[in-house]
Amino acid sequence: MRASVIHGHRDVRVEEVPDPRLRYPTDALVRVTHACVCGSDLLGYRNPAPRPQSQRTGHEFIGVVQAVGSAVTTLREGDRVIAPFTWSDGVCPHCVAGLHTSCVRGGFFGQPGSDGAHGEAVRVPFADGTLVTVPEDAEAPPTALLALCDVMGTGHHAALCAKVRPGATVAVVGDGAVGLCGVLAARRLGAERVIVLSSHPDRAAVARRFGASDIVTGRGEAAVESVRELTRGLGAEAVLGAAGTGEALHTALGIARDGGAVGFVGVPRDGNEGIDFRQMFRRNVALSGGVAPVRAHIPELLADVVAGRLDPSPVFDLTVKLDGVPEGFRAMNERRAIKTLIEF
Amino acid sequence: MRASVIHGHRDVRVEEVPDPRLRYPTDALVRVTHACVCGSDLLGYRNPAPRPQSQRTGHEFIGVVQAVGSAVTTLREGDRVIAPFTWSDGVCPHCVAGLHTSCVRGGFFGQPGSDGAHGEAVRVPFADGTLVTVPEDAEAPPTALLALCDVMGTGHHAALCAKVRPGATVAVVGDGAVGLCGVLAARRLGAERVIVLSSHPDRAAVARRFGASDIVTGRGEAAVESVRELTRGLGAEAVLGAAGTGEALHTALGIARDGGAVGFVGVPRDGNEGIDFRQMFRRNVALSGGVAPVRAHIPELLADVVAGRLDPSPVFDLTVKLDGVPEGFRAMNERRAIKTLIEF
Missing domain, CATH: 3.40.50.720 (NAD(P)-binding Rossmann-like Domain)
Incomplete structure (x- = not known):
């Protein structure tokens, strides 16, 4: 598949990467429909240190479940889902307390070894604990749902x-x-x-x-x-x-x-x-x-988005396709854009 | 009257000072019955900087009202009172919000120009906003009441x-x-x-x-x-x-x-x-x-003290008379005492 990779200082490229596969029974594969570039993505983009190992970019995405591991119980193929920017198992003491960003098995999308949001698909660890399903009949704008990721x-x-x-x-x-x-x-x-x-x-x-x-x-x-x-x-x-x-x-x-x-x-x-x-x-x-446990907040905010009471969409003021991710970074880095939307 | 004065590094002396008088209509004069030495008093005691101007010591005391200014409405001669370690007018936005330590007219007992707790009497500014009256029939130990000062x-x-x-x-x-x-x-x-x-x-x-x-x-x-x-x-x-x-x-x-x-x-x-x-x-x-707005907390805690549900008295493990204040400082400074009680 194609995904965005950061090779070094201000060096983001969209290229061919291995297709993600289910690796653990608790994984899900999600086909990305919308993603975006975060202000915190720019911290890596601006980092002048040499990066010997390339790394995927992006941690905000929504999409459609393509496949689930054998231990996944709350999701099925075809579900529309929102991914918070970190994965979390949903059952550790921190997750139970609503602080999913401190999950003992948690991680960030785009960290080394994981898929980033800026690619055609993402392997989601601990899918039951991480992803939030969008109600089937919801007619919310994708940008409003996407803003809930972070x-x-x-x-x-x-x-x-x-x-x-x-x-x-x-x-x-x-x-x-x-x-x-x-x-x-x-x-x-x-x-x-x-x-x-x-x-x-x-x-x-x-x-x-x-x-x-x-x-x-x-x-x-x-x-x-x-x-x-x-x-x-x-x-x-x-x-x-x-x-x-x-x-x-x-x-x-x-x-x-x-x-x-x-x-x-x-x-x-x-x-x-x-x-x-x-x-x-x-x-x-x-x-x-601190790092926001958005997984804990999504259900409450999603209810308002679905009801039409909340719409953060106006924060997106530049839209690109996957090939436009490098330009999306540039525009935000130069403050020409508040936030870049990536449509797949 | 006699009061404790700090002249410099570890130099606390009990000496004759001018009798306090009502200065403003909102003042009260309080005869001190019990006072104590605070860990924060030690910060001044240990301070090696030269002190050109001597200053009173102590900010925790309880006592009996001796006289009130013409504008004081909630106190009268003979009332037993608890003084929080700062005075406050009780009516500014911070006092109304319960943060008396940020009172725009507030100050600390023992700050330059004011009486300290370690003396026979204290002029209390903004007496209505500052002092808390002990119910007449209350039989609480004085040490429990004194601990409410700070x-x-x-x-x-x-x-x-x-x-x-x-x-x-x-x-x-x-x-x-x-x-x-x-x-x-x-x-x-x-x-x-x-x-x-x-x-x-x-x-x-x-x-x-x-x-x-x-x-x-x-x-x-x-x-x-x-x-x-x-x-x-x-x-x-x-x-x-x-x-x-x-x-x-x-x-x-x-x-x-x-x-x-x-x-x-x-x-x-x-x-x-x-x-x-x-x-x-x-x-x-x-x-x-931060600096604790104890004035806000005294009524609630006092109710528990009076009811016999709360008694912090065991923090006092050394008792002196006014002449013993220098020894009270020394004992706490050398960690021979947790907290020194001064009985008048």
């Missing part, structure tokens, strides 16, 4: 970790697809006011469409001041951190109200640098979050 | 921030008075199992008396391994961080279960050093806490 679930995780409550004033740091989905998630949880930090008019427009009430264009200390001005000097009680730099984390902590919480889901790039622990302590600002 | 409320805050829930497995890092009160607080909130890190048999004995189920004697990585062994490899879902060093924070994060929370109340001494943010992110471990 960005919508991750935005929702940020909002939960930031303890967004009905009537809350929320701020979102990061105007990529996750931050924008965070706006949707915060509004869905009842936030009254959602302030988004964005200097990109196209992203700010999507934020507004998703329910943002205020756009702040500055960064760093200027952004902190702007948010404080908008909140009677107090800051936002819930802050969604959807960008992984130390500066973004520092800003997120700075715009939080005393006693508030930052729900952080941007992959950390700078370690502890953005954290001012003494400030957190003095002001009782909590820092929560 | 350590019991701070242990409770740690437990709340760590999200202790009924049936929870909890770990406590720090075997000082706050950590020990954290054991009481965790059990009070329904924790089934409380693991305490302690290498001091006398402190471990109090922890057991307060409901600790397991004592771990190692530190650092050894402690992390021991706690994991006790918890089927998972760690504790709620961790109370009651020691302020980077090592203690690092340990607290390390023994937390994936998806768990560290409620941190030890005054940070080493900034960010103890934080491994990538680990927190990968394992979804939350860090919450």
